[in-house]
Amino acid sequence: MDHRAAFFLAAAIVCFLLVPVSNGYAWVSAGVGTVYVLLALASWLDARSQRRI
Amino acid sequence: MQAPVVFVIAVALAFDFVNGFHDAANSIATVVSTRVLSPRIAVLWAAFFNFAAFLVFGDEVASTIAKDVVLQNVLSIGVVFAGLVGAILWDLITFWFGLPTSSSHALVGGMAGAAVAKAGFGVLIGEGLRKIGIFIILSPLVGLAIGLLLTIAIFWAFHRNRSIERLNRGFRTGQLASAAAFSLGHGANDAQKTMGVILALLIASGHAASDASTPLWVVLSAHTAIGLGTLTGGWRIVKTMGSKITRLQPAGGVAAESGAALTLFATSASGIPVSTTHTITGAIVGVGAARRLSAVRWGVAGRVVWAWILTIPGAFVIAWSTFLVVDALS
Numbered sequence: 001m002d003h004r005a006a007f008f009l010a011a012a013i014v015c016f017l018l019v020p021v022s023n024g025y026a027w028v029s030a031g032v033g034t035v036y037v038l039l040a041l042a043s044w045l046d047a048r049s050q051r052r053i
Numbered sequence: 054m055q056a057p058v059v060f061v062i063a064v065a066l067a068f069d070f071v072n073g074f075h076d077a078a079n080s081i082a083t084v085v086s087t088r089v090l091s092p093r094i095a096v097l098w099a100a101f102f103n104f105a106a107f108l109v110f111g112d113e114v115a116s117t118i119a120k121d122v123v124l125q126n127v128l129s130i131g132v133v134f135a136g137l138v139g140a141i142l143w144d145l146i147t148f149w150f151g152l153p154t155s156s157s158h159a160l161v162g163g164m165a166g167a168a169v170a171k172a173g174f175g176v177l178i179g180e181g182l183r184k185i186g187i188f189i190i191l192s193p194l195v196g197l198a199i200g201l202l203l204t205i206a207i208f209w210a211f212h213r214n215r216s217i218e219r220l221n222r223g224f225r226t227g228q229l230a231s232a233a234a235f236s237l238g239h240g241a242n243d244a245q246k247t248m249g250v251i252l253a254l255l256i257a258s259g260h261a262a263s264d265a266s267t268p269l270w271v272v273l274s275a276h277t278a279i280g281l282g283t284l285t286g287g288w289r290i291v292k293t294m295g296s297k298i299t300r301l302q303p304a305g306g307v308a309a310e311s312g313a314a315l316t317l318f319a320t321s322a323s324g325i326p327v328s329t330t331h332t333i334t335g336a337i338v339g340v341g342a343a344r345r346l347s348a349v350r351w352g353v354a355g356r357v358v359w360a361w362i363l364t365i366p367g368a369f370v371i372a373w374s375t376f377l378v379v380d381a382l383s
Binding site: 011024036039 | 180183184190191194197198201202342
């Protein structure tokens, strides 16, 4: 797996792990986690398309 | 006002000065490393906007520091003094090693350590510490994501532009605005922490009611102290932030500073004391990661992360020991 995508996925997991303990700020943790999931997906697609080129 | 209260207020302002001195690098590292401003002009620019922040932001962060870290009834002149000594000594130790650690978390660790030395772990306010703890992790991640997304947006918007020279000139001008915004956020979030400590001291010594807001003279003196600290500058950390983590171009500088500034504006308005150091470091890493992950020097970034992890325990232990000495002497 692309290193950058793995890094973003790890960041997303950290954010989602924070959701249960974030009380009033759970939406921030969940929102940032979602952004990192999207970044991981985009980074993986980018790496895949570059390999094909 | 009694002499010990005046003395501890002076120590709090000294902490604010050291905070500006230590964190000056965060505000100016990217503009200096991209050669948009000379170091001398850059510190003037940052110091002015550090001071001007009091016109824009309220005192929500000050209130969190004063009322949400330790129980108010345990606060005394000795506790506040020992907490400040813990934070200042930790800042100076990490400054010596050139590590961009958080003055804010040193302050939280220091206040907690001194209060625990006086009355045990029961005096810590779990809810407030939890909020601060969550944003220790979230603020660099938010800064990183915004820095990265802005870098991608800039690449997309300008990828057809053939004149790199003209583009860089445009972003150099843009960096003046983004550095100003970041300095504004830095002044707002960091000066308010000192305001919070002074407010806690005024409440503890009976000079203010427990529900009082921060007096204007405290607001002005805290912003003046951080501005003067920034003016004095901190070159060791400029080097780490400006070029060792990843090499920045003017466009990257705009993205990093804007990402960090947006994070600081949002957290200051919500009363969350975050680390300006964590936020800008995350944003700089985000800019590097937009190119490729190997553009980030992870060895340096890792050393910085270790310093972050050790900040609260380090300042806690120094403040704890200082309180025991102060208590024995008095």
